[in-house]
Amino acid sequence: QVQLVESGGGLVQAGASLRLSCAASGRTFSNYAMAWFRQAPGKEREFVGGISWYGRDTYYANSVKGRFTISRDNAKNTVDLQMNSLKPEDTAVYYCAAAITITQLQSGAGIDYWGKGTLVTVSS
Numbered sequence: 001q002v003q004l005v006e007s008g009g010g011l012v013q014a015g016a017s018l019r020l021s022c023a024a025s026g027r028t029f030s031n032y033a034m035a036w037f038r039q040a041p042g043k044e045r046e047f048v049g050g051i052s053w054y055g056r057d058t059y060y061a062n063s064v065k066g067r068f069t070i071s072r073d074n075a076k077n078t079v080d081l082q083m084n085s086l087k088p089e090d091t092a093v094y095y096c097a098a099a100i101t102i103t104q105l106q107s108g109a110g111i112d113y114w115g116k117g118t119l120v121t122v123s124s
Contacts, residue, residue: 002026002113004096009118014088016122020081022096022115030054032112034072034079035105038092038120045095049081050105059106064090086122093117 008020020036035050049070050059058070064083072079079096096115097105104110 002029002032002098004098004113004115006094006096006115006118009094009120011121011123012086014086014122014124016086017082017084018086018120020083020094020118020120022079022081024077024079024096024098029077030074032098032100033102033105034070035097035099035102036070036079036081037095037097037108038090039095039117040089040092043092045108047106047108048094050102051079052102057102059102083120086120088122088124091120091122093119 003025005023030053033052036048037045038048039045051070051072055072067085069082095117097111098113099105099111
């Protein structure tokens with residue numbers, strides 16, 4: 001069992017930055033690829049960014065590429081999402097997720113664990 005707890009959400013103005021963090025506990029953190037998803041009001045949950053077991057490979061949705069950076073610290077069991085140049089359309093609940101492979105995270109299928117989410121609101 002892996003428990004995921006997100007933090008760092010809040011209300012910011014367009015153009016600002018936020019850093020989200022996900023703390024993991026339980027099974028060996030480095031056994032899992034990690035990702036951030038988001039769900040805006042009235043929309044389906046979508047993949048934002050993912051990172052492989054040891055952080056060598058990262059993947060991003062086109063909508064956030066160049067603005068968001070995902071990173072992980074296996075010694076601290078954390079995965080972060082640095083969000084820069086935020087836009088109102090980035091407003092959503094952001095979720096941390098864990099799966100054995102990055103492919104599972106990108107497809108949204110076979111995800112083993114989810115956090116409860118943290119709300120990010122970007123005002124115009």
